[in-house]
Amino acid sequence: MSYKKPIYQFLRAEKKFPLIWCAGCGNGIIMGAMLRAIYNLKLDKDKVSVVSGIGCSGRVSTYIDFNTLHTTHGRALAFATGLKFARPELTVIVAMGDGDALAIGGNHFIHAARRNMDLTAIIFNNMIYGMTGGQISPTTPFGMIASTAPEGNIEQAFDISKLAEAAGATFVARGATYHTEQLEMLIEQAIRKRGFSVVEVITQCPTIYGRYNRIASAVDMLKWQEEHTISIEEAKSTGEKAKDKILTGVFLDIERPEYIEQYQKLVEKMQGKK
């Protein structure tokens, strides 16, 4: 691959820009981290597929120059499962929003984790349905305001990392758009992992979430991230100070039989029998 800055190499700059994301949206930061991770890994563009769902995050596949598949709401992982299984040589990255992955796509999410096919799921967690106008999502924190929770959310939020781990993912991490270098590193590790890997990314939605909750600037939301997140390593060393903060970093990195490898063994066994 000839040397070109990732921005020129991986963006469909002439075809699909400007993009639809609002000023101050974190999705571009996640997309950037994703592209730099792909760049660092020296992956062949033709052998990368980005599969996305519906919502603001879903548009990420439109802007980047790979084999891109923009699916139906919540179903990205199921489409990706078929694609990866059909073409195991592809690196398949699945970009989803929090509502996309965990509400309408919750069933696909837990089963993709359980099945442990070599997919990388990146969850853009802005804690709200942005594109549809700000309804509560499965990760909207208790008490926060949304268009369908005008007096504050009375539901409890999912902890994505715990859910992913319990469901069987082999790599689970959390990053944030404030910590861009860490995010790039986490995505790189997740792609490299052979198995189902999940990277939750805390991101800001100033236009909708911020406005409803009176922190309507991207800068303030990023400052909030700075103040309220702490890396797992730092939390271990500082103890008390880490209380009530959101942990970032790698929560889990374990080995379990990968689906396609197991299937290949099955094929060899069955063909050997004949």
Added chain:
Amino acid sequence: MSGSGRERLLMGNEACTEGALAAGVKFFASYPITPANEIGEILSRMLPEAGGKFIQMEDEIASMAAIIGASLGGLKSMTATSGPGFSLMQENIGFASMAEVPCVVVNVMRAGPSTGLPTQPAQGDVMQARWGTHGDHVVIVICPSSVRETFDLTVRAVNLSEKYRVPVILLTDEVIAHLREKVTLPAPETIERFDRVKPTVSPDWYKPFDDVESGITSMANFGEGYRYHVTGLTHDVLGFPTTVPSEVKTAIERLHRKIALGLSDIIQVEEFMLKDAEVAIVAYGCVARSAKSAALELRRRGIKAGVLRLITLWPFPNAPIGKMVKKIKKIVVPEMNMGQIYHEVVRVSSAKAMVKKCNRVDGDMLTPGEIVETVMKGFKR
């Protein structure tokens, strides 16, 4: 494919799996449901043995999604289900239609609505097969009446989907699916297979959804150097989302044009003793078997009856029925529903013929006797 060229006692669902392999299906995803289970069970053994992929998904939504993903990856792909699962698949059937991803959905009809009678036959999904997903989409639906035809039409479903880049629904029913008949399967080398047309231009010039006259564009598989975008959003000729009215119009009209231009290739019917008939029985699926027996019985009673068996249900065979009603003025449409194809026949005959219903919805097979009785009572001289 095993055991071609010799007589075998096969069940409809088994014949479907043989047809799938003969057609070159290399990917199958499904979720358990009666009365389609045998298809997945058999393929879970046959596909790995044949170097293909089998996966049991978490539900029918995922099964449908997985076969679309696999088809984009280049494998001929299929799923099988029944009523409730078919309902769940509708969302992604629409995606396959919009994004023009070849795939085959086998729907073994059972009695509904809802959970209905899981082990008993019906033909209640005829309209759903055509109109189940939202929006102005296109789809092809074909319907077998025997075990051997289940084999043939499974092959045909795969070929049509590859040729027209459209989801094809093989609409079978519990009777045909679990019926055992003696069949001789054709030798693999005699089976015609159609593979999607791949682009011949370089990736820079490739327009995956080009407004070509035939409506059918070439299809690059993911991972083969073309790096294009696939979306369920209305898209331009490059595949990128658009809301420009002229581009939207072009896209939707092309989807419909590709099927409209293919009607003579897509539509198949079988005529049975229609030449001199005064009464025509328009039937499909398992009921077409009763219809043929009924025609024979009616002829024994001195009534010249024949059968027009619909093999293609959608796009609806307007032309063969239109031609028929110029000559035959008495028509019976027996169905194991409250009347679905009946309304289409009425529409096409546009008052040129008298059309009678003959329905059964109690979970039992519609008998030749019931059709005979409808004719005897319905068209008194």
